[in-house]
Each structure stands twice: as structure tokens, then as C-alpha cells.
Amino acid sequence: MGIRPTSEKFPLLLVLNPNAGKKTGQDQLTKIIQPALNKAGIPFRLVETTAKGFAQTYFKENIQQILVDLVQSIAVPEQQEGGGGGDGAGTTATTTTTTGPPEIVLKIMVVGGDGTTHEVINGVLQGIHGSDSTSSFVNDNFRPKIQLSIIPTGTGNAIATSQGVTTTQAALDRFLAGKSVPLRVVQVSQRDKSHTNDNSSNDITHGVWKPLVYTAVVNSLGLHCSTVFDAEGYRSLGNTRFKVSALKNIVFLKQYQARVDLFGPVQKYDRSLNQLVASDNTTITTTTTTSQEHPSTTLLGPFTYLMLTKQSSLEPGFVPTPFANTSDEWLDILAVQNVGRGQILEILGDATKEGRHVQQHEKVEYFKAKVVEIETPTKGRLCVDGEFLDVAAGSEGRVRFEVISDPNIQLFHLIV
Numbered sequence: 001m002g003i004r005p006t007s008e009k010f011p012l013l014l015v016l017n018p019n020a021g022k023k024t025g026q027d028q029l030t031k032i033i034q035p036a037l038n039k040a041g042i043p044f045r046l047v048e049t050t051a052k053g054f055a056q057t058y059f060k061e062n063i064q065q066i067l068v069d070l071v072q073s074i075a076v077p078e079q080q081e082g083g084g085g086g087d088g089a090g091t092t093a094t095t096t097t098t099t100g101p102p103e104i105v106l107k108i109m110v111v112g113g114d115g116t117t118h119e120v121i122n123g124v125l126q127g128i129h130g131s132d133s134t135s136s137f138v139n140d141n142f143r144p145k146i147q148l149s150i151i152p153t154g155t156g157n158a159i160a161t162s163q164g165v166t167t168t169q170a171a172l173d174r175f176l177a178g179k180s181v182p183l184r185v186v187q188v189s190q191r192d193k194s195h196t197n198d199n200s201s202n203d204i205t206h207g208v209w210k211p212l213v214y215t216a217v218v219n220s221l222g223l224h225c226s227t228v229f230d231a232e233g234y235r236s237l238g239n240t241r242f243k244v245s246a247l248k249n250i251v252f253l254k255q256y257q258a259r260v261d262l263f264g265p266v267q268k269y270d271r272s273l274n275q276l277v278a279s280d281n282t283t284i285t286t287t288t289t290t291s292q293e294h295p296s297t298t299l300l301g302p303f304t305y306l307m308l309t310k311q312s313s314l315e316p317g318f319v320p321t322p323f324a325n326t327s328d329e330w331l332d333i334l335a336v337q338n339v340g341r342g343q344i345l346e347i348l349g350d351a352t353k354e355g356r357h358v359q360q361h362e363k364v365e366y367f368k369a370k371v372v373e374i375e376t377p378t379k380g381r382l383c384v385d386g387e388f389l390d391v392a393a394g395s396e397g398r399v400r401f402e403v404i405s406d407p408n409i410q411l412f413h414l415i416v
């Protein structure tokens with residue numbers, strides 16, 4: 001007796017952060033989302049967050065059981081007719097494949113912003129992989145797809161905005177149309193001192209890379225990171241806290257010492273050609289690298305602004321990395337080294353004008369790489385999707401950013 005997929009049974013998981021952005025999520029749910037889902041005959045299970053960390057813990061603790069329930073809901077004996085498969089709009093669905101087992105698709109709708117989405121992604125991966133990455137719950141025999149639909153009720157809504165979705169209705173329309181693309185995440189790791197690849201050496205440079213967190217939006221150092229960090233202190237100002245914090249950080253502008261190594265193939269934006277070209281692999285060798293591999297390109301700073309992104313837009317109108325693509329295997333790097341207030345204001349202003357900052361400012365460097373490592377000569381702070389990573393000085397604090405191609409981690413798809 002084979003397994004034949006049905007569908008339309010397992011509910012959509014609807015994750016609501018009522019406190020995201022201007023706190024309109026509950027209202028949007030009641031007035032727009034719920035009526036639309038009801039009309040389309042789509043059952044959903046509401047997961048309402050009550051505090052920061054709720055969504056991450058929920059998925060960490062429950063994702064395995066959710067996937068087991070999902071599989072059971074679609075597994076019916078082959079001879080039972082009716083309730084055919086299909087990957088149309090709506091509930092968690094499956095597609096029938098003639099050559100293998102059905103594709104398992106878990107649909108999650110996030111009513112919130114990037115922070116809530118980040119929590120869902122990290123919770124799912126923690127729940128699937130546990131602390132021991134060798135015993136993953138997913139493997140060649142069971143590789144579900146996690147399809148995310150984002151209703152942008154957060155502040156920046158970078159993931160949705162980068163897909164051109166800025167309203168609840170637009171997000172719902174796309175959800176009902178059901179088209180999705182891979183959503184690639186970036187693994188952020190540090191060396192694990194307790195494990196080395198090479199028994200003959202306990203040098204920090206030989207420790208294995210241990211994943212700390214996965215990001216889907218932006219990793220940064222410098223002005224962007226300190227703006228996000230300081231904005232927490234202005235939370236009482238609501239959404240204007242980011243503007244206030246950015247202005248403060250520009251008035252008291254700092255330069256941030258760091259070494260940034262790009263590994264493997266690298267593309268660089270060529271201003272004269274107005275396009276990205278394969279880099280000539282210039283390695284700057286004026287300092288000693290602490291990595292085992294040799295970087296293709298090294299930037300020595302100091303940096304005013306440095307970001308590594310998977311999304312082109314960080315908020316409506318602000319497009320710092322216009323070539324970024326959520327589905328490709330590249331990390332987009334925007335680097336501005338050692339500029340003053342006037343120049344950074346001009347550059348950030350032009351980032352709202354269809355990529356003019358990249359085309360016109362000599363001090364703006366733009367790369368695409370698959371692996372990037374950053375180390376700071378003194379203690380430093382990195383921003384990883386709105387969370388913060390305080391790193392130790394030098395090689396001990398070196399952080400690696402890598403776009404994931406491992407199919408056990410690359411489970412996420414984004415409704416577009």
C-alpha cells in the first residue's frame with residue numbers, strides 16, 4: 001500500500017506578532033486576513049506571540065511534532081479516492097510526484113516584520129537540527145519545504161519589501177496565487193575552541209566553525225549596526241526611533257576598525273561598466289590572515305558602513321544593496337570605508353534613489369561573495385538581523401558568514 005497525498009487538511013500556521021511595527025497586526029488579522037482565508041476555505045492555526053523569543057521557542061519545541069502531524073494528515077491509503085493533491089493556494093499542501101514520495105510543504109504565514117520571521121527561521125532550524133547537527137530530523141528521505149508568507153506589519157519589512165510587497169492585501173494576493181522561490185539564509189559562525197579539525201594543534205584557527213545564528217536580511221558593522229543598537233534605547237519614540245538613532249550616530253560619526261575577507265569567487269561592481277564583473281582576485285597581503293583559506297579579496301577598513309545582505313531593500317524606499325537576491329547563492333556586500341559626515345549622508349540619501357549611491361560614489365564598494373569573514377582588532381559588535389553579536393578582539397572573535405547550500409538547512413521558500 002503506497003502513500004498518496006491528500007491535502008487541504010493541515011492548517012496554515014499563522015504567526016502573529018501583535019506588537020510588530022505600529023501594532024496593527026491584530027487589526028489586520030481580524031479585518032482583512034481572516035475574512036480572506038475564510039473566503040478561500042483555508043483553515044489556520046493561530047500562534048500569537050506574547051514576547052520576544054516566543055516564536056523561536058515555539059518552533060524550536062514544536063516543529064518536529066508539527067511535521068509529523070503534517071505527514072500523518074496527508075498519508076492515506078492509496079485506494080482511498082478523493083481529496084486529491086495539489087499545491088494551490090491555502091492550507092499546507094503536497095504535490096504528487098510520480099517518481100518519489102510526495103513533497104511535504106508546511107505553510108507558515110508571518111504577520112509581523114523581519115524580526116519575527118528571523119525567529120521563525122531560527123526556531124525551525126534549531127528544532128530540526130537540535131544541538132547535534134549530525135542527527136538532523138531532515139535528510140534525503142524526509143526533506144520538507146517550509147513555505148513562508150509574510151504579511152508586512154513590521155517596521156522595515158525588508159523581506160517583503162524586497163519582493164515589492166508593502167501591503168497586507170498584496171501579501172494575501174501573492175499567498176493565494178501560491179508562487180514561491182527559495183529563501184536562502186546565511187549561516188553565521190564562530191570557531192569552536194573545544195573542537196579542532198587538526199589534533200596536532202589547538203590553535204584557534206583550526207577550530208571547527210560552529211553556527212551561532214541564521215540570518216535572512218542583513219548583517220552589519222559600523223553605522224548601521226550602532227544605529228540599530230542605539231534605537232533600542234529610544235523605543236518609547238515608536239518607529240521614529242531609528243531616525244533619531246541614525247542622526248545621533250551620524251553626528252557622532254565613528255570609524256570602525258575591521259578586516260573583511262571575501263573567499264572563493266567574488267564579483268565586484270565596476271562603475272565604468274555599470275555592472276558586476278568577476279573580480280580579478282586581488283588579495284591584499286599587507287597583513288597576515290588568520291583563516292586557513294586564502295581570501296580572494298580583503299578590505300582593511302576602517303569602515304564607516306558595512307553590510308552583508310540577502311535583501312535588496314531594508315525598508316520601503318531604502319535600497320542599499322540593489323543587486324541582492326533572496327534566492328541566489330551570493331551575499332551582497334556594501335562597504336564604505338573611512339568617509340565623513342557629509343559623504344555618508346549623501347551616500348545614504350542616494351541609496352533611496354534606485355542605486356545611485358553604487359553608481360556614483362567612489363567611496364561605495366559593492367561585492368558579491370559566498371563566504372565572508374570579519375574580525376576586529378579590538379572587541380567589536382556585529383548586527384545579525386537585528387540581534388547583536390559582541391565579538392572578541394582578533395582571530396578569536398572572527399565571524400564567518402556563509403550562504404547556505406546544504407539542503408538540510410535550505411528548507412525555506414518565500415511566497416512571492
Ligand SMILES: Nc1ncnc2c1ncn2[C@@H]1O[C@H](COP(=O)(O)OP(=O)(O)OP(=O)(O)O)[C@@H](O)[C@H]1O
Nearest residue numbers: 020021049050051112113114115116154155156157
Ligand atoms: N508579543 C511580542 N511582544 C513584544 N515583542 C515581541 C512580541 N513578539 C515578537 N516580539 C519581538 O519583537 C521584535 C520586533 O518584531 P518584528 O521584527 O516582527 O517587527 P519590527 O521590528 O517592527 O519590524 P522589522 O524587523 O521588519 O523592522 C522582534 O525582535 C520579536 O522578537
